[in-house]
Structure formats: C-alpha cells, structure tokens
Amino acid sequence: MEKKKKGEKRKMVIGIDVGGTKTALGLFDENRRLVAERRGASDPALPPEAFFDGLIEEIKLLADQGGAALSQVRGVGLGMPSFILFEKGHIVKTSNLVKLRDFPARAYLADRLGVPVVLDNDSHAAALAEHRSGAGRGHENMVYCAVSTGISSGFIIGGKLFRGSYGWAGESGHMIVTPDEGILCGCGNRGCLMSWCSGSMIVKHIRKWLEEGETSLMTELAGGAARIDCSHLEAAYDGGDALAARALSQMARYLGIWFFNLYSALNINCFVLGGGLLNMGEKLLLPVRREFDRYNRSEMPVYFKEAELKDRFGIIGAAELFSHEHLLR
Numbered sequence: 001m002e003k004k005k006k007g008e009k010r011k012m013v014i015g016i017d018v019g020g021t022k023t024a025l026g027l028f029d030e031n032r033r034l035v036a037e038r039r040g041a042s043d044p045a046l047p048p049e050a051f052f053d054g055l056i057e058e059i060k061l062l063a064d065q066g067g068a069a070l071s072q073v074r075g076v077g078l079g080m081p082s083f084i085l086f087e088k089g090h091i092v093k094t095s096n097l098v099k100l101r102d103f104p105a106r107a108y109l110a111d112r113l114g115v116p117v118v119l120d121n122d123s124h125a126a127a128l129a130e131h132r133s134g135a136g137r138g139h140e141n142m143v144y145c146a147v148s149t150g151i152s153s154g155f156i157i158g159g160k161l162f163r164g165s166y167g168w169a170g171e172s173g174h175m176i177v178t179p180d181e182g183i184l185c186g187c188g189n190r191g192c193l194m195s196w197c198s199g200s201m202i203v204k205h206i207r208k209w210l211e212e213g214e215t216s217l218m219t220e221l222a223g224g225a226a227r228i229d230c231s232h233l234e235a236a237y238d239g240g241d242a243l244a245a246r247a248l249s250q251m252a253r254y255l256g257i258w259f260f261n262l263y264s265a266l267n268i269n270c271f272v273l274g275g276g277l278l279n280m281g282e283k284l285l286l287p288v289r290r291e292f293d294r295y296n297r298s299e300m301p302v303y304f305k306e307a308e309l310k311d312r313f314g315i316i317g318a319a320e321l322f323s324h325e326h327l328l329r
C-alpha cells in the first residue's frame with residue numbers, strides 16, 4: 001500500500017462496472033464529479049485471480065490518470081453481473097464470465113489495494129445510480145428494471161437498497177411464470193420470466209418458430225436464421241413483418257406480467273426502465289403498459305420512467321455502492 005502523505009485526505013471514490021464483455025472504471029472526486037475514466041475488455045477465459053490482478057493494474061492506472069494516489073481513495077465500489085453473498089463479498093457465480101465463481105473477491109481486492117471495497121450485483125448498482133442521480137430522484141420507493149440480453153431488477157425501499165437475506169434480492173427475471181414449460185434458461189429452470197422475453201431468449205423463440213416452418217423478413221435481414229438478433233427484430237417489425245410482431249407482443253405480455261407481479265408484491269409505484277431493449281421505445285413500452293393496465297385494478301398512479309443515466313450508469317452506480325454503504329454505517 002502506498003504511504004499516505006501527511007494531511008492528505010481520502011476523498012476519491014472509484015466505481016467499477018464489470019460486464020460480461022466490457023469493464024469500465026471511473027474515478028470520482030468528493031463532489032461526485034468524474035475525473036478519470038478507463039475502459040477495457042472483460043476476458044471470460046481468465047480464472048478469478050488473474051482477472052482481479054488485471055483489474056488491480058487498471059485501478060492503479062486509473063488513479064495515475066486522475067493524478068491521484070491510492071492513498072487518496074476512500075473506497076472502491078464494484079458492480080458485477082453476479083450472484084454475490086453481500087456480507088462476505090463473495091462471488092457465487094457470474095453470468096457470461098463463468099470462471100468468476102465461488103471466489104472471495106472483496107477480500108482479495110481489499111487486501112491488495114489497501115482500500116475498502118464494496119462488491120455487489122450490477123442491477124443493485126444501477127438502482128442506486130438512478131435513485132440518487134437519475135429518473136428515480138425524489139421517490140422513496142423505486143424498482144430499477146434492466147431489460148436487455150437478460151432481465152433483472154433492483155429495489156430501493158425507504159430510500160435504501162434492499163438486498164434480501166443473502167444479497168440477491170431483485171433477481172426477479174428468474175421468477176417462474178409458466179412452471180416447467182418453455183425454453184430452458186441459464187438459471188436451470190424452464191418457465192422463468194426471462195425465458196419468454198429477454199433479448200437473448202426472444203431470439204431463441206424466433207428461431208424455433210422459423211424451424212417450425214414460419215417465415216420472416218428477419219432471416220433475410222440477418223443473412224440467415226442463426227444470425228438473427230434484436231436489431232433485426234426491430235427492423236422487421238418496422239417493415240410490417242408478422243413474426244416480428246408476434247415476438248414483440250410476447251415480450252410485451254411477459255414484461256407487463258413482470259411489472260404487475262412486482263407491483264403486487266411490493267406496491268412500489270415507480271419503475272425505472274434501463275437496458276438495450278428499451279431502445280425500441282414506444283413500440284415495446286406502449287403494449288407493456290397496456291398489459292400492466294389490463295391486470296391492475298387500482299386507480300392509484302404508477303410511474304414508468306426511462307433510465308436517465310446513459311452509458312456511464314455502471315461506473316456511477318458502482319461508486320454509489322461504496323458511498324451508500326459508507327453513509328449507512
């Protein structure tokens with residue numbers, strides 16, 4: 001650990017967003033201003049020690065870039081697409097980075113950096129970011145919903161992030177909606193919500209329909225059924241394609257059910273929606289809202305808002321993870 005200079009205060013916070021393919025790091029000053037930023041690839045082939053050793057090097061480079069010593073850093077917040085035992089800072093498993101499993105990541109990093117580390121799920125980080133500085137500002141209770149390749153959420157209850165007993169509150173994309181029916185999801189179950197409507201799963205449904213003899217513009221747009229992704233789905237929908245319309249309506253149906261179930265369980269009236277699929281805008285959101293309203297029997301207002309923090313929400317949220325924990329203690 002570097003020596004702390006006399007009179008030097010620990011003011012900076014580092015936020016790190018580890019994604020399935022990319023990692024981003026941000027150095028923030030005491031006014032939450034971003035002073036330095038780095039981006040790199042996440043290598044899924046690396047075992048945990050090598051992965052985190054690489055991250056430590058990146059953290060040092062980031063501090064250098066921002067003209068700061070590690071001794072000026074109050075703490076590091078790290079958001080990951082993982083199941084994390086929060087109290088222990090232990091990674092149970094990670095989507096897309098399958099080698100990052102069963103690893104005491106917080107202790108590993110904190111010991112080597114000499115700086116406190118807070119490690120949490122990336123949806124929790126995003127929920128904190130949107131609550132503190134984005135679309136959830138001013139809402140005592142809020143659900144952040146990530147709709148992308150996968151589906152997950154983060155709950156803010158009474159102004160605080162709710163983690164649950166072990167740390168994975170918000171993994172609501174794996175709630176079962178059609179028991180044992182449908183496509184097998186990475187969670188190990190059939191019939192979970194995201195198996196019907198996430199970006200990667202809807203493409204599997206489309207391929208299945210094509211194998212069953214349906215036809216679609218998407219095949220031509222993508223240059224073959226195997227290459228279809230959500231961009232082709234949207235383009236085909238805009239071109240009046242019937243199969244794309246069927247896919248979109250299936251997504252809207254299950255997303256509407258998801259929001260209604262969360263609303264029923266928690267009675268939180270502010271949903272902040274983030275993630276790549278929302279680029280589809282109203283063509284997805286209007287039918288989702290219609291589905292929600294079909295089930296909702298109350299007249300009380302329910303707000304659906306688009307996430308406001310764009311591509312930097314990951315590092316902002318990760319830094320917020322540290323600040324949130326620090327404020328609570």
Ligand SMILES: [Zn+2]
Nearest residue numbers: 174185187192
């Ligand atoms: Zn699942």
